[in-house]
Amino acid sequence: MKLYGAPNPAPNPRRVRIFLAEKGVDLPETRIDMMKREHKSEDFRARNPLGQIPTLELDDGTCISETVSICRYFEEIHPEPRMFGRTAVEKALVDQWVRRVEFVAMMPVGNFWRHAHPRTAALLTQYKDFGESNRDTWAGAQRFFDRSLQGREFLALDTLTMADICLQTTVDFADWIGLPCDPELKALAAWRERLAARPSAGA
Numbered sequence: 001m002k003l004y005g006a007p008n009p010a011p012n013p014r015r016v017r018i019f020l021a022e023k024g025v026d027l028p029e030t031r032i033d034m035m036k037r038e039h040k041s042e043d044f045r046a047r048n049p050l051g052q053i054p055t056l057e058l059d060d061g062t063c064i065s066e067t068v069s070i071c072r073y074f075e076e077i078h079p080e081p082r083m084f085g086r087t088a089v090e091k092a093l094v095d096q097w098v099r100r101v102e103f104v105a106m107m108p109v110g111n112f113w114r115h116a117h118p119r120t121a122a123l124l125t126q127y128k129d130f131g132e133s134n135r136d137t138w139a140g141a142q143r144f145f146d147r148s149l150q151g152r153e154f155l156a157l158d159t160l161t162m163a164d165i166c167l168q169t170t171v172d173f174a175d176w177i178g179l180p181c182d183p184e185l186k187a188l189a190a191w192r193e194r195l196a197a198r199p200s201a202g203a
Contacts, residue, residue: 005029005054011173013054015067017203018165023078083162097156097163108137109174138179146185168195
């Protein structure tokens with residue numbers, strides 16, 4: 001089994017590394033050099049036709065992409081600790097919050113990265129006004145998650161779940177690209193500190 005990924009600050013490979021660290025699963029990452037566009041090579045596209053990482057290649061040649069799908073696979077073969085919930089309600093709540101992170105938080109951060117950040121200017125046609133407009137959308141997303149975390153230790157359940165990992169890596173990546181969190185949002189800031197203190201944060 002091979003897990004293809006990239007080092008920080010790439011958020012998607014980091015999600016899987018944090019998830020595996022929380023599970024206690026030791027699976028070395030096979031690094032793909034994104035700056036050299038290795039993930040767009042013909043060889044890599046044979047594993048993932050979208051040319052994206054992370055990608056998990058199983059021993060029988062089956063390839064699984066998308067971070068949540070990869071983590072669901074590991075949840076099945078390494079069920080403890082449960083990171084997607086135990087009961088039907090818990091599983092639905094985790095899915096709900098993963099989707100909210102994807103649409104409310106990841107979307108404006110990704111749009112800013114693609115259309116306003118200088119490092120992506122050589123890779124695609126940027127619409128900078130649109131990219132910059134995502135600053136306000138991201139600010140609204142922060143306020144939403146701050147309200148959602150008030151009085152709570154974690155986002156979806158009473159324990160760490162995939163939803164927390166998705167938000168953690170998104171917020172950290174946003175910091176790196178120039179979209180820092182509002183320090184006045186105390187619940188969000190406290191949640192970030194709790195997650196940053198976990199050993200898995202360094203994955």
